[in-house]
Amino acid sequence: MRELTFRVQRYLPGRDGKPYVQEFIVPLREGMTVLDGLIYIKENIDNTLSYRSSCRMGICGSCGMFINRFPRLACHTPVEELGTDTIEVRSLPNFPVIRDLVADLDPLFEKHKSVKPYIVSSEIEEAERPTGELLQSSEELESYAQFSYCVKCGLCLSACPTVATDPLFLGPQSLGQAYRYSADTRDTGAKERFKEADCRHGVWLCHLAGACSEACPKGVDPALAIQLLKRAMLFDILRIGKAKQLAPIAQSPAESKPKIDVPEFTVAQP
Amino acid sequence: MRESHLKILQYATGVGLFFLVGTHLTVSLLIGGEPTSWESVSGRAASAAWLTVYILLLMFGLYHGIHGLRTVILELPIPKPAARVMDGALVVIGIAIFSYAAYIPISAF
Numbered sequence: 001m002r003e004l005t006f007r008v009q010r011y012l013p014g015r016d017g018k019p020y021v022q023e024f025i026v027p028l029r030e031g032m033t034v035l036d037g038l039i040y041i042k043e044n045i046d047n048t049l050s051y052r053s054s055c056r057m058g059i060c061g062s063c064g065m066f067i068n069r070f071p072r073l074a075c076h077t078p079v080e081e082l083g084t085d086t087i088e089v090r091s092l093p094n095f096p097v098i099r100d101l102v103a104d105l106d107p108l109f110e111k112h113k114s115v116k117p118y119i120v121s122s123e124i125e126e127a128e129r130p131t132g133e134l135l136q137s138s139e140e141l142e143s144y145a146q147f148s149y150c151v152k153c154g155l156c157l158s159a160c161p162t163v164a165t166d167p168l169f170l171g172p173q174s175l176g177q178a179y180r181y182s183a184d185t186r187d188t189g190a191k192e193r194f195k196e197a198d199c200r201h202g203v204w205l206c207h208l209a210g211a212c213s214e215a216c217p218k219g220v221d222p223a224l225a226i227q228l229l230k231r232a233m234l235f236d237i238l239r240i241g242k243a244k245q246l247a248p249i250a251q252s253p254a255e256s257k258p259k260i261d262v263p264e265f266t267v268a269q270p
Numbered sequence: 271m272r273e274s275h276l277k278i279l280q281y282a283t284g285v286g287l288f289f290l291v292g293t294h295l296t297v298s299l300l301i302g303g304e305p306t307s308w309e310s311v312s313g314r315a316a317s318a319a320w321l322t323v324y325i326l327l328l329m330f331g332l333y334h335g336i337h338g339l340r341t342v343i344l345e346l347p348i349p350k351p352a353a354r355v356m357d358g359a360l361v362v363i364g365i366a367i368f369s370y371a372a373y374i375p376i377s378a379f
Binding site for chain 1: 277
């Protein structure tokens with residue numbers, strides 16, 4: 001049976017002065033992912049190995065690791081795709097290490113929170129007690145849908161060379177989400193996000209390396225989002241470009257004219 | 271000024287430099303005559319249009335270059351107070367160089 005060599009970063013604060021590499025021999029099974037290998041190590045060889053995982057299907061973003069010198073989701077990386085029998089696994093670069101393969105993702109979440117990653121509505125009464133749905137065309141949805149696939153795995157910040165030199169740089173994840181919400185026709189908080197992104201460690205530090213888009217496991221293309229954010233910010237300052245049409249509230253069925261003949265309601269309507 | 275405003279000026283001076291340097295090179299090298307001859311230089315020095323071109327070239331080039339240097343330095347993880355001092359120093363250096371360099375063509379006019 002073919003065997004793989006897993007070279008895994010180990011580090012226990014308080015015991016180890018610095019991270020070191022430990023090797024494990026793992027039997028290859030068909031369809032095996034890097035996460036399967038780590039689970040095998042933990043269950044059969046060394047149960048002190050620490051790592052994050054949850055969904056094991058590439059949707060939660062928990063198992064982000066530096067695998068063979070590239071940030072990847074361990075559950076989403078078949079070992080056969082790596083093309084080698086030696087698998088090097090380290091914790092994500094550009095993040096402090098908590099233990100072994102577990103990185104401290106607090107910087108990611110703090111930066112994410114700073115750009116107000118939620119719909120900001122100027123109609124507070126309507127937002128708190130909605131009277132109807134907000135209508136959005138398919139074109140308006142497509143303008144930001146791709147960027148909404150982000151699972152906050154942190155691989156983009158790990159890959160970003162600007163984050164490596166300036167840890168305070170907001171990073172592709174938060175800047176991408178700043179654009180995602182600013183482009184949403186249900187949102188009126190673009191100016192607040194522009195102000196946040198327009199700082200010394202903000203959007204203008206991005207030089208379009210593109211490593212974030214290459215690393216993203218969900219096809220978000222944060223590099224594109226950042227360039228679109230730059231354009232939106234410049235257009236806002238220069239007061240050029242088409243103004244965003246805010247999403248209207250859908251009429252209630254009682255107010256709108258039915259397109260087809262429908263029978264009368266048999267229950268009382270509000 | 272916000273970083274976006276500085277960036278807009280960077281882009282604008284870049285475009286401006288394209289035309290100003292192009293004009294300077296075209297007239298200096300492509301139109302007949304020896305551009306460094308006494309007659310040619312003193313002729314340009316006495317021209318209001320050329321004075322304007324040179325002052326704008328100086329202004330745009332200084333801003334574009336100094337802001338570019340600032341961008342490179344800010345890539346480094348320097349503390350906020352040091353960054354502020356650097357900003358102030360670059361402004362002072364830029365104004366000093368502009369004042370000295372602009373004095374020459376203005377005094378020759």
